[in-house]
Amino acid sequence: MSARRRTLPGFGLSLGFTLAYLSLLVLIPLSTLFVRSAGLGWDGFWAAATSPRVIASYRVTLLTAFSAATINAAFGLLVAWVLVRYRFPGRKLVDALVDLPFALPTAVAGIALTTLYSEHGWIGSRLAPLGIKVAFTELGIIVALTFIGLPFVVRTLQPVLQDLESEIEEAAASLGATRLQTFQRVLVPALWPALLTGFALAFARAIGEYGSVVFISGNMPMKTEIAPLLIMTKLEQFDYAGATAIASVMLMASFLLLLTINVLQWWSRRLTA
Secondary structure, X not given: OOOOOOOOOOHHHHHHHHHHHXXXXXXXXXHHHHHHHHOOHHHHHHHHHOOHHHHHHHHXXXXXXXXXXXXXXXXXXXHHHHHHHOOOOOHHHHHHHHOHHHHOOHHHHHHHHHHHHOOOOOOHHHHHHHOOOOOOOHHHHHHHHHHXXXXXXXXXXXXXXXXXXXXXXXXXXXXXXOHHHHHHXXXXXXHHHHHHHHHHHHHHHHHOOOHHHHHHOOOOOOOOOOHHHHHHHHHHOOOHHHHHHHHHHHHHHHHHHHHHHHHHHHHHHHHHO
8 A cells, every 4th residue: 555645745854854953952952961961970960969059959949930830820720711711801911911921031020020029119018017028038939930930821721721612611500510510520621731731831931940030039048049040150150060960950850840741641631532
């Protein structure tokens, strides 16, 4: 039997170009991290990647990134639902504002958030009497990471919600399902893979974020110092091997996260098929 004729020929050339493009822009640059780190030897790599200051930066980075991604998963679903399911004056403007963190330079976002949430800022001055300090704390880092990660969740969920007909919810209600049951048994299974993807993208973006965090965090070692900032500090000290060692650990953590999310998506699609 002859092979099926392709509508657009040139698969071999296209695949070769794709692999070459990805290799030059992604694989080769990333591989240099491990090559440079290998110069330390195993003992040197372990010492550089697991010193107390570095471990503290891992904790701050992962904890705040996970917290921000969780917040974005919840409120991103709410924002996407409102934008898709309801029509109201200014909806187009709100929809455009969701993409603002993409267009706004991260350093500008960091300065703006620090100004707002400092003790003398418009929002921070109102939180201070309540004993809530945002700027120069881990809470401030979470605020910055939530700001830059929200679009990833909203834009991932919107197409799924648009394809999910509202008649399905009406059919569930006509069969006697409550709103909570409709949400749990009808909406969640359909939205779960996209929600996981949005969470993973927001989490991965937050792990590597630098510009919007460096101003609001205060950069206190062992307290509010994030791993990307520590990498920059080591680069400024010409400790390239130490910087690449930390970067290699963060890269492996991001890769394992994305791999786990892909496995969970595959598993959830099998359950809902």
